[in-house]
Amino acid sequence: MLYSEEIQIFILSLQVAGVGVLVCLPFALFAGWILSRKEFFGKSLFDTFLSLPLVLPPVVTGYALLFLFSDGSILDRWFGIGKMDILFTWIAASLAAGIVSLPIMIRSIEVAFSSVDKNLEFVSRSLGTGYWLTFFKITLPLSRKGIYAGIILAFGRAIGEFGATIVVAGNIPGKTQTLPLAIFTSLQTGDDQSALRYILLSVVLAFFVLIVHRKLINH
Amino acid sequence: MEIIDNILEVSLIKKFENFELKANVQFKRGISAIFAPSGTGKTTLLNCISGKFKPDSGLVKSFDTVLFSSDFKIDIPPEKRSIGYVMQDSSLFPHLNVNENIYYGYNKLKDETMSIDPKWLVDLLNLGHLVDRDVKNLSGGEKQRVALARTLCSFPEILLLDEPLVSVDNFSRNHILKTLQDVNRQFHIPIIYVTHSFSEILTFADYILFMKSGKTTRYGELMKLFWELEDKEYFDDEELQTVLKVNVLENIISNGITKSSVNGLILWTPLIDQPEGSVVNISIHAKDVILANKPVEGISARNIINASITDMKSLDTSVLVLAESNGVSIMSEITHESSNKLGLNIGEDVYLIIKTNSIYVESVPEL
Structure with a gap:
């Protein structure tokens, strides 16, 4: 049996990961499109920069976000972000989860775009359809499955986000405590029973994500 | 309609790592065949005309419109060139059905009587029974007929065909050739046609362009040029x-x-x-x-x-x-x-x- 506290944590986790991934999606589409379609000076540097969160310890990514969102940072001076009090809210947790899983999403979308036959895009244009309309009528529908696969995989990674989240959002029960943080707390306080239930939930979720992902890329 | 005789002027250079195309030709109204051994740059030439490739230098001019000019830094994008291009592999859109493919670039002119009616094309190319089908389940010949219908619906000013009959059964072959002749006659759309088959040229073309190792060599009336040919290699495998x-x-x-x-x-x-x-x-x-x-x-x-x-x-x-x-x-x-x-x-x-x-x-x- 699940207690209401666990249901709340479960829903918060889905919310944090889902919103984080969706907020980062436009950027991932844009970056994937650039990497698959454009050649420019410094492209490999750009590519490397986007992949950083994949290899950096998430704590470092979290620290970078903390730095950007705190009072007096560049973002604060430009957009007044410090006054929005994003830090230590579920929104901060979302952003952390989204950014840590961004490289996975970008990579999948880049591959999806690259696998679209460029001849088809050219044919569409030579039939009188402009570049962007062709993107929406040909490129996007033909890479749809790969994009979904990227989203779901990134979602799976976002659910498990710990290091960056704890730095920018803390571990506030009922506010920013997601599944991994709840597991950590339960283990710390010796509540093995709850820990086990959270772990089980995580495993089920992971299975679900991987099965959906597999279905998408096999089609 | 026979106002401008030279419908397409091409004089360009396109270099690749181990290949260079030097084209210099003025296509005339009617049906022109490009006949040359493989690897002589026929497809590259069509790609440069259609805007798929950007020539290194030179000029491409269709009727009165400059499509590409290195001197004037003009490079009209493919969607504004009004050049229909049917490629060898038909390139149908796999996520659309036959009918959606055909109507994809449908260009309905203001004066409807002047447009090419897609239904007329569907009948002419005998595609009526296929319109609701998925394009993945079509034969080679059917695919090419759909690709041709799709291109013609966009009502191009010039039609380029790159070996459209290579993987096509006899039935489709005759349909396609017949349709092309009808379209050429009724709508005065000039056709430039790449083929390996001399018999196709003989039945079909008015003019012929010869190419050799990346260069356009001669262009002119089919029968005249054919008889003047010095090089037997052009029709070695063909029955005269x-x-x-x-x-x-x-x-x-x-x-x-x-x-x-x-x-x-x-x-x-x-x-x-x-x-x-x-x-x-x-x-x-x-x-x-x-x-x-x-x-x-x-x-x-x-x-x-x-x-x-x-x-x-x-x-x-x-x-x-x-x-x-x-x-x-x-x-x-x-x-x-x-x-x-x-x-x-x-x-x-x-x-x-x-x-x-x-x-x-x-x-x-x-x-």
């Missing part, structure tokens, strides 16, 4: 043949033969399953035309034509003889030995002997 448009005069069904005429010259052909008065393409292989230097009697062949030799051309292993009767030219290919024995010379009279069964009637698609 004469193609004629004949009028069906009388079908003698009991004997399985048809009496037909070209310019008043009577030809007996195998039964042509078409009503009297219709016009049909026939072809005669040069190797099947026997020559005699005096009248022959008591011979089974039904076509004995008194003609005079207008030209002769020595090939590696044979002699090609062009003979004319009633303004109709027919090719005969004979051995050097026979040619010497008969003592054939340009200007002399000769008898062409052709068996009824040596005449091939191009199957006419049902419409």
Whole structure:
């Protein structure tokens, strides 16, 4: 049996990961499109920069976000972000989860775009359809499955986000405590029973994500 | 409509790592065939015209519109060129069905009577039963017919075709050729057509462009250039043949033969399953035309034509003889030995002997 506290944590986790991934999606589409379609000076540097969160310890990514969102940072001076009090809210947790899983999403979308036959895009244009309309009528529908696969995989990674989240959002029960943080707390306080239930939930979720992902890329 | 004769001016250079295209040609209205061995840059030329490739330098001009000019830094994007391009592999959109593919670039003109009606094309290309199908389940010939319909619906000013009949069955082949001729006649859309098949060119084209190792060499009227050809390599693998448009005069069904005429010259052909008065393409292989230097009697062949030799051309292993009767030219290919024995010379009279069964009637698609 699940207690209401666990249901709340479960829903918060889905919310944090889902919103984080969706907020980062436009950027991932844009970056994937650039990497698959454009050649420019410094492209490999750009590519490397986007992949950083994949290899950096998430704590470092979290620290970078903390730095950007705190009072007096560049973002604060430009957009007044410090006054929005994003830090230590579920929104901060979302952003952390989204950014840590961004490289996975970008990579999948880049591959999806690259696998679209460029001849088809050219044919569409030579039939009188402009570049962007062709993107929406040909490129996007033909890479749809790969994009979904990227989203779901990134979602799976976002659910498990710990290091960056704890730095920018803390571990506030009922506010920013997601599944991994709840597991950590339960283990710390010796509540093995709850820990086990959270772990089980995580495993089920992971299975679900991987099965959906597999279905998408096999089609 | 015959106002501008030069419909497409191309003079460009496009370099690749180990290949260079140098094209210099002014295409004329009508149907032009590009005929050249593979790897000579035919497809590259079409890619440069359509805007798929950007030439390194030069000019591409369609009618009065400059599509590309390195001097004036003009490079019109493909969607604004109004050049229809059917590629070898048909490139249908896999996420759309046949009908959606056909209507993808449908260009409905303000004056509807001037537009190409997609329904007319669907009928003409015999695609009616396929419109709701998934494009993945089509045969090669069906795919090319859909690709052609799709391109024509966008009502291009010029139509480029890159070996559209390579993977196509005979039925589709005749449909496609017939449709192209109809479209060319009705809508005055000039066609530039890449092919490996000389017989296709003979039945189909008005002009021919020769290319060799990345360069355009000659362009002009098909029959003139063909006969002037020095290079036999162009038609090494091809059976040389004469193609004629004949009028069906009388079908003698009991004997399985048809009496037909070209310019008043009577030809007996195998039964042509078409009503009297219709016009049909026939072809005669040069190797099947026997020559005699005096009248022959008591011979089974039904076509004995008194003609005079207008030209002769020595090939590696044979002699090609062009003979004319009633303004109709027919090719005969004979051995050097026979040619010497008969003592054939340009200007002399000769008898062409052709068996009824040596005449091939191009199957006419049902419409």
